[in-house]
Structures are given as structure tokens and as C-alpha cells.
Amino acid sequence: MSEPEESAHQRLAEDIVSCLLNAYFGKRAPDRMVEEVLYRAVPLGGLERNYTVRLFLKPTALIAPAIMLRGKGPSYLASHSMNNIMEMLRKFVYRHFPIIWKEMITEEFDGSLYEIVSDDCRLIFIDALKTSTIFKPRMEYIAFPITPLIVNEDFECENFSLIDVHSLTNGNADSLCKEYLGDKEVGGWLITKAASVEAAKRERCVVLGALALAMDQQHRHVFTLRKVVSGFLRFPTPHSISTNTSNPHTPPIGSPITIGNLDHTWLNKLPVILSSSSPLSKRQGKALEYYYRAWFMDESDRCFLLFMALDAIFGQGRGGFAVGMKSGIRETLNENIDEKRLDALLGIRNTMLHGGAPHLFASSKYLKYAQQYSSDPSTDTQLLAAKCLRRHIFGDDFRCQDNPDAEVLQRAKAQGLIPSETNFNSIVSEWP
Numbered sequence: 001m002s003e004p005e006e007s008a009h010q011r012l013a014e015d016i017v018s019c020l021l022n023a024y025f026g027k028r029a030p031d032r033m034v035e036e037v038l039y040r041a042v043p044l045g046g047l048e049r050n051y052t053v054r055l056f057l058k059p060t061a062l063i064a065p066a067i068m069l070r071g072k073g074p075s076y077l078a079s080h081s082m083n084n085i086m087e088m089l090r091k092f093v094y095r096h097f098p099i100i101w102k103e104m105i106t107e108e109f110d111g112s113l114y115e116i117v118s119d120d121c122r123l124i125f126i127d128a129l130k131t132s133t134i135f136k137p138r139m140e141y142i143a144f145p146i147t148p149l150i151v152n153e154d155f156e157c158e159n160f161s162l163i164d165v166h167s168l169t170n171g172n173a174d175s176l177c178k179e180y181l182g183d184k185e186v187g188g189w190l191i192t193k194a195a196s197v198e199a200a201k202r203e204r205c206v207v208l209g210a211l212a213l214a215m216d217q218q219h220r221h222v223f224t225l226r227k228v229v230s231g232f233l234r235f236p237t238p239h240s241i242s243t244n245t246s247n248p249h250t251p252p253i254g255s256p257i258t259i260g261n262l263d264h265t266w267l268n269k270l271p272v273i274l275s276s277s278s279p280l281s282k283r284q285g286k287a288l289e290y291y292y293r294a295w296f297m298d299e300s301d302r303c304f305l306l307f308m309a310l311d312a313i314f315g316q317g318r319g320g321f322a323v324g325m326k327s328g329i330r331e332t333l334n335e336n337i338d339e340k341r342l343d344a345l346l347g348i349r350n351t352m353l354h355g356g357a358p359h360l361f362a363s364s365k366y367l368k369y370a371q372q373y374s375s376d377p378s379t380d381t382q383l384l385a386a387k388c389l390r391r392h393i394f395g396d397d398f399r400c401q402d403n404p405d406a407e408v409l410q411r412a413k414a415q416g417l418i419p420s421e422t423n424f425n426s427i428v429s430e431w432p
Contacts, residue, residue, distance in 0.1 A: 008072065009130060009135060010126075010130070012068060012069070012072050012073060013126045013129045013130045013135065014126055015065070015068055016065040016068055016069060016089070016129060017122060017125050017126045017129055018114065018122075019061065019062075019064050019065035019068075020062075020065055020089060020092075020093055020113075021112060021113040021114035021117055021122070021125075022061060022112050022113075022114045023057060023058050023061035023062055023065075023112070024055045024056070024057055024058075024093065024112060024113045025055065025056045025057075025058065025111065025112050025113075026055065026056065026108060026109035026110055026111065026112075026113075027056060027110060028056055029056065029058075031058055031060065032056040032057060032058050033056065033057050033058075033059060034054060034056060034057075035054070035055045035056065035057040035090070035094075036049070036052040036053070036054055036055075036094075037052060037053060037055055037093060037094045037097040038051055038052055038094060038095060038097055038098060039051060039052065039053045039097060039098055039101040040098050040101065041098060053097075053101070053107060055097075055113075057090070059086075062086040062089055062090070063082070063086070065089055066082050066085040066086045066089060067082070069085055069088075069089070069134070070082065070085055073134070073135065074134075074135060074136075074137065074195065075277065076137060076194065076195035076196055076198075076199040079196065079198040079199040079201070079202045080196065080198050084198070088134055089134075092128075092129065092132055092134060096125065096128045096129075096132075099121060099124050099125050099128060100113060100117055100121055100125065102121075103117075103118060103121050104116070137195035137196060138195075138236075139193055139194065139195060140193070140194065140195070140196075140197075140200075140234060140235065140236055141191060141192070141193055141234075141235040142191070142192045142193075142194060142197060142200035142232055142233070142234055142235075143168060143189050143190075143191050143232060143233040143234075143235070144189065144190040144191075144192070144200075144204055144232045144249050145177070145181060145184070145186040145189060145229045145231070145232065145233075145249070146186070146187055146188050146189065146190055146208075146229070146249055146250060147184075147185050147186065147187050147226070147227075147228040147229045147248075147250065147252075148187060148228065148250055148252075148253050148254075148255070148256045148257060149162070149187040149188035149190075149211075149250075149256055149257050149259070150187055150188060150256045150257070150258045150259070151163055151164040151165075151167075151188040151189075151258075151259045152164075152258060152259065152260045152261075153259065153260050153261045153264070154167050155259060155263070155264050155267050157267075157268065157270070157271045158193070158271055158275070159192065159193060159203060159270070159271045159274045159275060160190060160191060160192045160193065160203055160207055160270070160271075160274070161189075161190070161191040162188060162189070162190055162191075162207075162259050162267070163188060163189050163191060164188055164189075165177075165186050165187060165188050165189065167189070168189050168191070176241075180233060180241065180243050181229060181231065181243075184227070184229040185226075185227070185228075185229060186229055187256055188259070190204060190207060190208070190249070192204060192207075197234070197244065201246075202289070203274055204249065205288070205289045205292040205293070206270065206273060206274060206285050206288045206289060206292070207270060208249060208250060208292050208295075209288035209289060209290075209291040209292030209295070210267070210270060210288055210393075210394075211257050212291060212292060212295045213288075213291065213386055213389055213390055213398075214257065214263075214398075214399070214400055214401045215253075215255075215257065215400075215401050216400070216401070216403065216430060216431075217379075217382050217383065217386065217430060219253065219254070219255045219401070219403070219404070220253065220295065221251075221253075221295075221299070222253065222254050222255075223251050223252050223253060223254075224252050224253070224254040225252065226252045226254070227252070228248045228249070228250055228251070228252050229248070229249070230245065230246055230247055230248045230249065231243060231244060231245050231246050232244055232246055232249075250295070251295055251296050255404045257401060258401065258402070262399050263399055265397045265399075266394045266397040266398045266399055269393065269394055269397065273285045273288070273393070283312050283313050283316060284312075284313060284392070284393045286309075286312040287309040287310075287312040287313045287389055287392075287393070288309075288389070288393070290305050290306070290308045290309035290312060291305075291306070291309045291385070291386075291389060293305055294306050294309070299360075299378055300359040300360050300361045300362075300378075301359050301360075302382075303349075303352075303359075303360045303377075303378055303381045303382070304349075304352050304353075304359070304360070306381050306382060306385035307346075307349040307352075307353075307381065307385075309385055309389060310325060310328075310329070310384070310385055310388060311325065313328065313388070313389070313392055313393075314327075314328030314329060314332075314388070315328075322343075322346060325346060326339065326342055326343075326346075328388075328392075329342065329384070329388055332388050332391045332392045333387060333388065333391060333428065335428060337427065337428065338427075341373055341427060342427070344365065344368075344369050344372070344373070345369065345377060345380060345381065345384070345427065347365050348360065348363045348365045348366060348369060348377055348381075351363045351364065351365055360377065360378055360381075361378075373425060373427075374425045375424065375425045375426055375427065379424075379426060380426055380427040380428075383426055383427065383428050383429070383430055384427055384428055386430070387428050387429075387430065400431060
């Protein structure tokens with residue numbers, strides 16, 4: 001950490017400690033709640049409740065330090081809610097109150113802790129906060145089991161890894177999965193290295209959002225009745241594993257996503273998005289998060305989030321949403337897109353955004369668009385969002401997934417079972 005950053009963290013810790021000490025009191029009041037805190041280290045085999053004293057916390061007084069911490073503290077806290085950060089601060093006081101207890105003359109006192117704590121004690125408390133896991137979190141490996149994933153060649157970078165199901169434990173994955181995940185189907189692992197579970201989940205969204213882009217529209221949203229694995233494994237220390245529950249990490253798609261050597265080039269662009277604080281990287285990360293969340297949704301609902309993904313990368317400029325969106329799309333795709341048609345598509349987006357339609361099909365402009373352009377606005381939105389994100393974020397390095405049904409489709413075309421040529425009037429083609 002540089003000297004300016006160290007100085008900034010010192011001032012932040014001082015301000016937070018001042019707020020915390022002003023949040024805890026010795027007497028009851030209508031705006032305070034009972035709060036038990038440790039007064040000494042708990043001996044081995046002891047019960048924590050036998051080593052606590054009672055204070056009175058004003059819960060609203062934790063809002064100010066939580067805002068400061070989230071706004072100026074370590075970057076991983078951007079993935080945490082205000083309530084979660086306030087809980088972190090409460091736990092810090094709970095564990096570190098022995099620092100204050102040592103110099104307290106009596107258990108009963110009037111006013112706040114700030115009024116009775118000495119300057120020396122306050123400095124020790126500040127140092128404890130600066131060296132705590134809040135300011136200096138321990139990086140932890142989180143393993144997300146992914147059902148529809150095949151990894152032929154493991155991909156590893158500083159932030160995350162995509163590895164074969166057997167690479168996690170040097171070939172002992174079957175016994176590990178059975179012990180911690182039961183009989184659930186695991187195709188591969190997404191491993192993240194993050195400061196908290198919340199930060200790891202955010203990285204999961206970005207990475208899996210990118211993988212979803214690699215599939216064509218049909219296979220991305222053909223869901224089956226298969227059960228995809230949920231939950232994840234944590235490795236808090238090199239010799240310990242814990243399990244956590246969660247929602248499924250992918251929809252129950254029928255075809256797996258396959259990772260090989262040829263995918264490593266475009267995947268190597270994700271570490272910058274995950275670690276950089278530049279406005280461009282932040283926008284790209286948000287766009288992939290939106291895209292990931294849209295992946296799970298029904299066709300009528302997902303288009304709203306796809307518009308938000310486009311908005312994240314193109315609609316944040318000074319010229320306003322419409323100008324930024326249209327110019328960004330044209331520059332990214334370098335294709336002759338009908339501007340009036342693009343305006344009509346964005347008009348549908350506006351009806352959903354401003355309360356005119358709860359989903360795409362409910363928009364009064366949906367049928368008008370289809371009649372005018374002989375194309376489903378849903379299809380156009382999905383094709384446009386996917387193509388823009390691929391080109392804008394990954395450029396020419398991006399590699400799409402092979403179509404697992406290519407041979408079957410070719411035979412069906414040769415036999416005249418399906419059209420050998422299609423002339424859909426989509427706003428853009430899906431590939432290249």
C-alpha cells in the first residue's frame with residue numbers, strides 16, 4: 001500500500017472508530033438496543049456468553065461509519081450491502097471490546113464510550129481496526145461447481161480458474177463431491193480468489209456471463225429438466241473445507257459449455273475487468289453481470305436486463321442515453337443499422353423502464369415493431385445485446401462455442417426436413 005493510501009486508511013479508521021464509540025452507551029434509552037460484547041478473551045473450552053458485558057447500542061449510529069467504510073474502504077466492500085457492513089462493525093466491537101474494558105473503572109457509566117475512552121485506548125482501537133479482516137481481508141478460495149461445463153484445458157489466472165472436475169483435488173474429486181455435494185452432477189469448477197463470499201459471487205456473475213455469450217441464442221436458452229448443482233465450497237485455510245448453500249449457478253441448459261486452449265485468449269481479458277478500477281472496466285463488468293442475470297429469465301422478462309447491459313456500456317456518456325446508445329452500437333458493430341429501427345427498439349425499452357409495460361410482450365409498441373420490420377423485437381434485442389457485448393468487450397479474440405447439433409442440422413437440411421436457407425429479417429446477424 002502506498003503512503004497516500006496508508007494515510008487515507010488511517011484517517012478513515014480514526015473517523016470510523018469515533019463513530020463507533022459514539023454508538024455504544026452505558027444506559028438504556030428509547031433509541032438503543034441491548035448489545036452483549038466480550039470483555040476478555042474466551043479461554044479454550046469456555047462459553048462466550050460467560051465472558052460478556054452489556055452495553056446499549058444506538059443502531060442508527062452505525063449508518064454513518066458503514067457509509068464511510070463502503071465509500072472509502074477496501075474495494076471488496078462494494079459487493080456488500082449496508083446492513084452487512086454494519087454487522088461487520090458490530091462484530092468488530094464485539095471481539096475487540098477487551099481493549100476498552102481493560103481501562104474501564106466501573107461496568108456502569110453514563111454517556112457513550114467516546115466520553116470515557118482515553119486517547120491512548122482509542123489509538124489502540126484504531127490500530128485494531130486497521131489490522132482487522134475488515135481492512136485487511138484474508139483472500140479465500142471459493143469453488144463453484146458448474147453442471148453444464150466441460151474443461152478440456154484448465155484455464156488459470158490471478159482472479160479465477162476454470163478447471164476440470166478432477167483438477168480440484170488431484171484426481172480425488174469423486175469422493176470430495178460425494179462427501180460435500182452428494183450425488184449432484186458436476187461438470188467442472190469455477191474457482192475464485194476473493195476477499196469475501198459476496199465479492200466471489202460478483203466475480204462468478206462476470207465470468208459466467210462471459211461464458212453465456214459464447215453460446216448461440218438457441219442453446220443459451222433451451223432449458224431442460226436436468227438438475228444443475230447449487231451451493232459452493234469454501235477453503236478458509238489450506239486444510240479445511242466448508243459448504244454453503246446458494247441458488248444454481250447456471251440455468252439447466254441442455255448442452256455443456258466447453259473450454260479449451262482456443263478460449264484462453266479471450267478469457268484472459270476478464271482479469272482486467274475484475275481487478276481494474278477504470279470506468280471502462282467497471283462498465284464492462286456491470287454489462288456482463290446484467291447479461292448473466294438475464295440468462296435465467298423467461299423470454300418476456302430477460303430483454304429488460306439485456307437493455308440494461310447495453311446501457312451499462314453505451315448509455316453512460318454525456319450525450320444522454322439515446323445518443324450514447326446509438327453511437328456506441330454503430331461504432332462497435334461497424335454495420336449499417338437502420339437508425340429508425342434502432343429507435344423503435346429503444347422505444348420498447350423505454351415503455352418497460354418507465355412503467356408502461358411489466359415485460360416485453362406487454363408493450364404497446366411490441367406488435368407495431370413486428371409488423372413494421374417483420375421480426376420479433378425479442379429476437380432482435382437478444383441478438384443485438386450479445387453481439388455488442390462480444391465485440392465491445394472481447395473484440396476479435398472472442399471465440400464462439402461449436403454448435404453441438406451441427407451434423408444433425410446438416411443432415412436435416414440435406415433431406416429437406418428444414419430450410420437450407422433462412423431469410424429472417426433480424427436487426428443483426430448472430431455471427432460473426
